[in-house]
Amino acid sequence: MKHSLTESFTGYQQSRTLHLMVLLVITATYLFSLLGNVANAGMTGPASQSTEFPHFPSIQTNVAFWEKVYTHYSTSEAVIHDQYDLSRIYAVIPIMDYLKPGAGQANKPLLDAEQKKYAAILTSLAQGIPPITQEERRVATIMKGLRQSQLVKASESIRVQIGQKERFREGVMRSRTHLPEIKKIFRSYNLPEELAYLPHVESSFNPDARSKVGASGLWQFTKSTGKEYLRIDGTIDERHDPILASHAAAKFLKRNHSVLGSWPLALTAYNYGTAGMARAKRDKGSYEKIFQEYDQGYFKFASRNFYSEFLAALNSAKRLEQSLFTPVQTRPSVTTIRLSSQVSIDSIKRHFKVDGKTIQTLNPTIEQSVLDGKKPLPRGYQLKLPATGQNSPVQVVTTESKKRSS
Incomplete structure (x- = not known):
């Protein structure tokens, strides 16, 4: 047709x-x-997850909590929350910026009072007393459906977390100085370069960071663990050299992984200890069971949350790297000399015409006792000086020796 x-x-x-x-x-x-x-590209989710660093369903709430701590809550805010269920947030209150001197002491009375207030509300609810005030009714809504025993436990599990937004942002900016080289170091040990982001949790990439328990440097090694990989004595503390300490961290993490068999366990062991995590693994078998059920010894809030904090820091830092203008900080050009004998810091200053501040900046491993002139720099130390210094280290030693003999 x-x-x-x-x-x-x-x-x-x-x-x-x-x-x-x-x-x-x-x-x-x-x-x-x-x-x-x-x-x-930078979001937490199945598509962005690495098989080596799994986001287990049991820790999703914790990872989300720490991401908000790192990127949402200010250092002028305190989060009042349940330490076992991090989705249970009772209040976010304004405080004195904890980065300011004396903030810890100034904030303590307020934070203590807030913890006691919510403990009293939860205790009252556990006793079956009907909520009266608006705040009591709000908390009762949060806790709706919980048994008396759960309410009692909640009243004993109130914790305060200070926001880290500004501190974390500064850490991302600061990390650009060493992060590219640290990634190369980890690749050289056949380790995932994501591990290079762990200092965001440990020190906010501050090589001078010191903890109350004696941990020090970018990777927060204690003296006992650090001495297995680094020189730490009365004159030199290599924990404060970001590159030397990164080699040590790579060796330590590689050992943890070889003993424990997975990165969630190896990273948790960075906080809790290799032997402790080996015991936990024997007891519970898997990371998820350890996270959900293990409660022995010193395995408390910090250790239980350490892997979640790492994942949150990794996710948050990568997002901030894309949004912040953070040019790579170039390090000053230096020349390195190996000392053939003990030398005082004053002789170094005179001979190379360099001030003490410059020596300290270029050689962060030198202990204060040496900088103060109480102890000499040890024989064999590799001293970094501005690239303009061309004198021979032998001349320095000779000058020092002649002065002692005259």
Whole structure:
């Protein structure tokens, strides 16, 4: 049967329109897929997860909590929360910025009072006393459906977390000085370069960080663990050299992984100890069971949350790296000399015409006793000086020796 010209043209138009519509749908689907990939590039989610660093369902709430601590809550805010269920947040209150001197002492009375207030509300609810005030009713809504024993436990499990937003942001900016080289170090040990982000949890990438328990440096090694990999004595403390300490951290983490068999366990052992995690693994078997059930010795809040904090720091830092203008900080050009004998810091200053501050900046491993002139720099120490210093280390030793003999 023949078609008229009009019918043929109409059929052609309909066919062409259909093909155009199909093409538009395919193109739109492709574009949305690209946009989705870009949007999810730094987000926590199955698509961005590494098989070596799994986001277990049991820790998702904890990872989300720490991401908010690192990127949402200010250092002028305190989060009052349950230490076992991190989705249970009772209040976020304003405080004196904890980065300011004396903030800890100034904030303590307020934070103690807040903890006692919510403990009293929860105790009252556990006793079956109907909530009266608006705040009591709000907390009762949060705790709806819990048994008396659970309410009692909650009243004993109130914790305060200070926000880290500004501190974490500064750490990301600071990390640009050493992070590229630290990644190379970890790759050289056949380790995942994601581990290079762990100092965000430990020290905010501050090589001078010191803890109340004696941990020190970028990687917060204690003296006992640090001495297994680094020189730590009365004159030199290599924990404060970011590069030397990163080699030590790579060796320590590699050992943890070889003993424990997974990165969630190896990273938790960085906080809790290798032997302790080996016992926990024997007792519970898997990381998830340890996270959910293990409660022996010193395995408390910090150890239980350490892997979650690492994942949160990794996710948060990578997102901030994309949004912050953080140019790589170039380190000063230096020349390194190996001392052939003990030398006082004053002789170094005079001979190379360099001030004490410069020596300290370029040689963060030198202990204060040496900088104060109480002890000499040891023989064999590799001293870094501004690249303009061209004198021989032998001359320094000779000058020092002559002065002692005269």
